[in-house]
Every structure is written in C-alpha cells, then in structure tokens.
Amino acid sequence: MGAGPRGLVAAERIIEQQRVTKRFDHLKIVMIDPYGVGGRVWPVDQPHELIMNTTPDYITLFTAAPNKVHGPLVSGANLYEWAKSGAYDFIREHDYQNQDKLLTEVEMLQYNGYASRSLYGAYQQWFYEYLQTRLDQTMELRVLKETVKMVIPQNNGYVVKTGSLLLPANAVIMALGHNENELTDEQQRLNDFAEKQRLHYVTPTQPQEYDFSNLQPKQSVILRGLGLSFFDAVTMLTRGRGGNYHRDSADNLVYEASGREPLIIAGSRRGYPLHGKGLSDRPSSTHAVPHFLTTDWIKSHLDQDMSGQEFIDRVHYEVEYAYYERLIKKNYPQINASKLLNEFIKSNNPDEVIQQSEIDVKDYFNWQELVDPQSKPQFDSVEEYLEHDIDTAKQGLTNGPYAGAMAMYHDLYDQIRLVVDGQKLTDDDYLKFLLGQLNHEHSFLSVGPPMIRIEELRALLDAGIVKLLGSGMKVDTNEETGKFQTWSQQNPGQKYESSYLVEARLPQVNAQTTKNPLIKQLLSNRIAYQHQLQLSGDRRQKTGAVYVDVQTERISQEHINRHLYFWGVPTEGRHWLMTASPHPGINDVVLRTADLIVTEIFRDNGTSTG
Structure with a gap:
C-alpha cells in the first residue's frame, strides 16, 4: 500500500521478477492509496511553483545498473531524460490543470536545475502506465483510491480492510509516508x-x-x-x-x-x-571515495563495539577533507595538496596537520560556527548570512569548499546506513551521536533548499x-x-x-502518537511494535519508529509475520534517512530494498498470490 515512489518501485520489481521466473500462475498487484499514483506528496495538480529538492538527473524509478540486486536489471529514463524525451507528448495527452506550465517546464528544464513536484508526479504516472506495458497474461496491476484501515493475519495470508473493501492478500508491503499526530x-x-x-x-x-x-x-x-x-x-x-x-x-x-x-x-x-544546496556541477553518479568512514573500518567493528565519538569524528573528517581539498586548490596553490591531504588521512590528529600547515586560521573549518551561525562574528545580520550562503553555494560542488563539503554528507549515506543497519553503535551512542548530533548537523547543513x-x-x-x-x-x-x-x-x-x-514543518515520525489508523491497528493488535532503545541504567527510549527487522523489512520482533513488510518514513529511527527518492547511477538503497522484499516473496513455495 502506498502509490508513491516506493510503492511504484516495489510494483516494478514484482512485475520484472514474474516476467523472468513465471513463479505464480496468476499474480494480482493491488496498489492502495487514497491519493492515487504519486501518493499524497506528488500530485500533479499541486501548486506548480513548488520544486523538488534534488536535481532531475538524480531521480529514477528504474532498477538498472550499477544496482546490485537479485532480480533483473531494467534500464529506463531518469526524470531529466524523460523530461527531454517522452514527457511533452505524455503531458499533452493528459488533461492536467497546469498542463501549459508543465509543457513550458520540460522545454526549459536543465539537468542541474530543479523540477517542479508536479512534473515528478507526472513522471510517476507515466511510470505506472509503463508498468502496464510490462504485464503478461499472468499478471494484473491496478490502483485503488482507498485508505487502509487494518491488516489482519488470516491462515497463510492477510485480509486488508479499507473503508469499503476486504481484500485477501498473500503478501503486504506497506510503503507509507508522513502521518499527522495527535496534538501536543x-x-x-x-x-x-x-x-x-x-x-x-x-x-x-x-x-x-x-x-x-x-x-x-x-x-x-x-x-x-x-x-x-x-x-x-x-x-x-x-x-x-x-x-x-x-x-x-x-x-x-x-x-x-x-x-x-x-x-x-x-x-x-x-x-x-x-543552508542552501550548492550548485550541482558534477554528474549525478559522481561520489567521493571515503577515507575515514570506510566500509572496511565499519565492518571491522563487531558486536556493537564502535565508539559513537569516533564515528562522528570520522564523519566530520570526511567533510573536512572535502573542504580542505577544494580550499587548497582555490586559495593555496603553493601547498602540495596531495602531500598535505595524505598526512591528514594518516594522522591520529588531522586537525593538528592543518594547524601546522600554511592554511590561515581564518580558513579553518569551524563546526560550531557552521551549526550555530549566530556564533560567527562576521555576520551582523541574517541578510549577511544569506549573502554568504548564496556566495558559497554558487561556487559549486566541484570547486566550492563549503558546498563540496556539505555534499559529502550525501556521499556518505550508504556508509552511515551500514553503521545503522549493522547496529554497530550501542543504543546510548546511537541516541546521542546519530539520532542526536548527526541528525542535527545533517538536517541544517545538508538537506536545505x-x-x-x-x-x-x-x-x-x-x-x-x-x-x-x-x-x-x-x-x-x-x-x-x-x-x-x-x-x-x-x-x-x-x-x-x-x-x-x-x-511550518512536516509531522514528526512518532508511532506512539500517530493518527494513521493502520499503524494504530497494527500496534494495538501486537502485529507491529514500536522501536525502542535499551539505554544504560535500565532506561528505555522510544525512537518514534515502527520496529522492522533491518535485514528483511518485516515488522517482526517477538514473532515473525511472514510476507508482511513495513518500509519507508514510519521506520525513521530504526533506519536512517527514509525520505529520499531512488537515485540512478549508484547502488541505491531504495531500489535494493524493494528488490530484497520482492525476492523474499518470490521464494514462497506457493503457486499463486494476490
């Protein structure tokens, strides 16, 4: 349930696996969303002036190379490629109320610009129609504009209850978004x-x-x-x-x-x-190679023995490395950048390496001033702060010291998820350094407009x-x-x-206070559970997330609900950063997760599903 990007990707994975395996005699895929294709966030008829927060060449719904998945890889146009190819004809064929604005947009859109949310909604509707062309005689796909009230385990499957329907299902994938909460x-x-x-x-x-x-x-x-x-x-x-x-x-x-x-x-x-996003002047698939928060270093820590302080320090050093790499090129041509940066990586005290270099004190990377702009004396007003933010953003991701440094957070997403999903931190450190410090810094510095x-x-x-x-x-x-x-x-x-x-903010992810009837039913019937941390001193802390097994996305804790999956925004806190749409050119976590869930469903020994 859910017909936004995650629901559509899951449907695509099911269709492509069935095309290859013919596992089921008859396969009925029902997407349930009261808002239809695109879900609540991406309706085509929303105000056209609202734009996405990611460049259009960095948005896709196709599971193509280099994704490492079990199911088949299928290439297709990303949002920008579609805007420059089939979008114009598709939009003209549909009676959208902002049709003229969309047609103008696709003609003017740049790869490193920002598409309207309306256009992404149209892309999702086009993708749904594309999925219909991938169906063979064993499959059917439809969307119901209903609100799911309950999911009830029954025999070897489930009954999905909406406001007006009872639907049998062998497998249920819940890909929900933000939900309103009870008032504080x-x-x-x-x-x-x-x-x-x-x-x-x-x-x-x-x-x-x-x-x-x-x-x-x-x-x-x-x-x-x-x-x-x-x-x-x-x-x-x-x-x-x-x-x-x-x-x-x-x-x-x-x-x-x-x-x-x-x-x-x-x-x-x-x-x-x-902070505003820096000008995107590099290919969307370009990612920096980590020097501190490496995969080998993460995997070397077993049984949650990773220090939270060392984890956050290594994130910081990755960001600082990106900053100094660009700063030296821009302002200090006399410095041997390769030599200095190599010493920065190898040193037990990278800050000391910078302090002993020719870099002026005023150019040192200062976390306190970045996270708390009021502490920076050069800003006499918010206007000056905004001017500085604009100037640094315009320098671009490739050459701009600050813009490039802030983009490093995005390049580290998979590394950070390895730490989270591998449960490498103690619950105390997870609360303090990841849900606390990292989220605080990341949200202010890296996910801005x-x-x-x-x-x-x-x-x-x-x-x-x-x-x-x-x-x-x-x-x-x-x-x-x-x-x-x-x-x-x-x-x-x-x-x-x-x-x-x-x-002016989205509802907080909080399973305890949510108004969503489905989440409330799953919790009250003990089918799902709230994620909580076991802290020192026998204290417990709820994160607000719905508990899922991080390896399978099942809502399992005291018992296993086979083929009952919970995925997306309401798991934020158990997982990390669950709001992003899938990205092309990388081994994307959204696409990989959809493929993982669908692959497990297809391992079922049954001969039919719905």
Whole structure:
C-alpha cells in the first residue's frame, strides 16, 4: 500500500521478477492509496511553483545498473531524460490543470536545475502506465483510491480492510509516508484558542496542502519553522500570488510584488534558515571515495563495539577533507595538496596537520560556527548570512569548499546506513551521536533548499515581504487582542500579532502518537511494535519508529509475520534517512530494498498470490 515512489518501485520489481521466473500462475498487484499514483506528496495538480529538492538527473524509478540486486536489471529514463524525451507528448495527452506550465517546464528544464513536484508526479504516472506495458497474461496491476484501515493475519495470508473493501492478500508491503499526530499540549492549547477566537491555526502537515485562501493581502501570517516547509509556504504566498523576480545589474535577485502578498513573520529556535544546496556541477553518479568512514573500518567493528565519538569524528573528517581539498586548490596553490591531504588521512590528529600547515586560521573549518551561525562574528545580520550562503553555494560542488563539503554528507549515506543497519553503535551512542548530533548537523547543513530559494528569501527581506525574528522564537496567545503573538528571545521587545499561525514543518515520525489508523491497528493488535532503545541504567527510549527487522523489512520482533513488510518514513529511527527518492547511477538503497522484499516473496513455495 502506498502509490508513491516506493510503492511504484516495489510494483516494478514484482512485475520484472514474474516476467523472468513465471513463479505464480496468476499474480494480482493491488496498489492502495487514497491519493492515487504519486501518493499524497506528488500530485500533479499541486501548486506548480513548488520544486523538488534534488536535481532531475538524480531521480529514477528504474532498477538498472550499477544496482546490485537479485532480480533483473531494467534500464529506463531518469526524470531529466524523460523530461527531454517522452514527457511533452505524455503531458499533452493528459488533461492536467497546469498542463501549459508543465509543457513550458520540460522545454526549459536543465539537468542541474530543479523540477517542479508536479512534473515528478507526472513522471510517476507515466511510470505506472509503463508498468502496464510490462504485464503478461499472468499478471494484473491496478490502483485503488482507498485508505487502509487494518491488516489482519488470516491462515497463510492477510485480509486488508479499507473503508469499503476486504481484500485477501498473500503478501503486504506497506510503503507509507508522513502521518499527522495527535496534538501536543501546546498545539492543543493553540488550537483551542484558534477555535474560540475564529483564527486560523495549521498544525504540522504537508505544505502543498496549506490553505491560504482566506489570507488577505498585507495581512500578517506567522510561520514557525525555517526549514523546507517554510520555503514552500513562502513560495506559495509570493510566486503563487503573482509575484516575480528579476536580476539587477549586479546579478542580485530583486522581488517584484504583485500586491497580493501578506506580511510573512517567521522564525525558529535557531533563527536561521537551512543552508542552501550548492550548485550541482558534477554528474549525478559522481561520489567521493571515503577515507575515514570506510566500509572496511565499519565492518571491522563487531558486536556493537564502535565508539559513537569516533564515528562522528570520522564523519566530520570526511567533510573536512572535502573542504580542505577544494580550499587548497582555490586559495593555496603553493601547498602540495596531495602531500598535505595524505598526512591528514594518516594522522591520529588531522586537525593538528592543518594547524601546522600554511592554511590561515581564518580558513579553518569551524563546526560550531557552521551549526550555530549566530556564533560567527562576521555576520551582523541574517541578510549577511544569506549573502554568504548564496556566495558559497554558487561556487559549486566541484570547486566550492563549503558546498563540496556539505555534499559529502550525501556521499556518505550508504556508509552511515551500514553503521545503522549493522547496529554497530550501542543504543546510548546511537541516541546521542546519530539520532542526536548527526541528525542535527545533517538536517541544517545538508538537506536545505536549492540555492534559488535562499536568493529569493534574501530578495523578499529587502522587499519587506518577509520578516525573520531572530533566534529563540516564541509563540503565545493574547487574550486581550484575540490573536496569536510571536517574538524572539534575541529581541523580546519587538512583538508581532496575527490571526494566522502555521507550524511550518512536516509531522514528526512518532508511532506512539500517530493518527494513521493502520499503524494504530497494527500496534494495538501486537502485529507491529514500536522501536525502542535499551539505554544504560535500565532506561528505555522510544525512537518514534515502527520496529522492522533491518535485514528483511518485516515488522517482526517477538514473532515473525511472514510476507508482511513495513518500509519507508514510519521506520525513521530504526533506519536512517527514509525520505529520499531512488537515485540512478549508484547502488541505491531504495531500489535494493524493494528488490530484497520482492525476492523474499518470490521464494514462497506457493503457486499463486494476490
């Protein structure tokens, strides 16, 4: 269930295995998703101004080489290749409400640009139609627009219950996304206040579903959060309301207001938006070879004897290596880069190697200043910070010291997953160094928006459309005025009020508080369990994830539920970084996992499945 990228890839793996093996006399594949193909995140008719966070040449749904899988490899167009080949005709054949914008987009799209989420949704619909052409007489594939309420084990299979149907199944793959949670005490208080005063309060949800239809021009709106959902909200309230941008003589972006924009007041605890992504100037399949967090070093640690501190240090040294490699080339041509970097790798104290080199102190890589921009004295304002972020991003991944260093996180994804899925850390170190420190650094430094969004934010600050509060954002209610109130600890004397408050972030992954009826049923019936860590002092800590066996993706703990698989976002915490779409040109974890699940299903000795 789930008809987004993971569900589609799983369907493709089933079809291709059946084509080769003819294992089943009749194979019925039913994809269940209330939103249809593309799922909730990728509808074609969402606001076209919303863009992806990954370049189009780095998105695919085909399991092709160099993926190491059991099933057949089948080549096909990645998102960019499709946009430049079959997309135009496909879009013209379908009655999309934003058809004209999509047609213009595919003609203008660059390999290292950023496609609209609408276009990725169309790609997924094209892929589904392509899958129909791969069916032989033993197979059928269909999509049901239903919400799954229950999965009930029965005999040698399962019964899947939706709002109106009971469906028998021999195997169930649950590929779910983000789900809303029960409100926290603070959210409930704010929600009650909003209902009492007839205000608008938006709890964490999918940003493309924000309803701003009653928000009037010049009216204020408070956005709490400066992450990706914040940028989506700002885009819908500016570009989505007819605003535009142009370049001035100095190549700076300037905002042209439509007059329909509200006043956007935004902030967060940190007070700074996520770092923008560096300009992609290398092939999507290009990945740096690790020097510290190597596969051999990871595999040498058995029985969870890896030090969490050493793990995070090695991640840091990989990032620093990428930084100094580019910095020397850019600013220190007199330094023998090969010799210095080789010493950096071999030293027991790589920082000391840098300190003894000709590199100026001001150019040393400083983790504290990166993670906490307020600690860097050169930034007198958030505007200066954004300008610096834009400049470093424009230097590109290949030559830019900071842009290249931040991209190193992406190059280490598989290495980090080896640590997580191999359970190499003690639960205490897993909580402190991976769920704590690494996630904190990675989310701020590496998964931010495309550079253009940072440029747009800088222009909107100049235009007076957006106001950033500063660090330590606070939100409360004002009973006297009947409105929401916000300010920052950095500037407590300046307070703003609004009748609109948006929690600009996705729902947290939390099986304990989720509203998803299927997850609740699986937990209450003890078919699934919450993942928890066993900490020192006989303490237990729930991660929010649904427990799965990391080798099979089964939701097994005290007993095995054969051919009942749980995969994707709700396992975040048990797995690591479960939101990414599949990537071409690498041994991609999404494609490998789909193939692993399907291969196990095909090992069943039965002669039919549904």
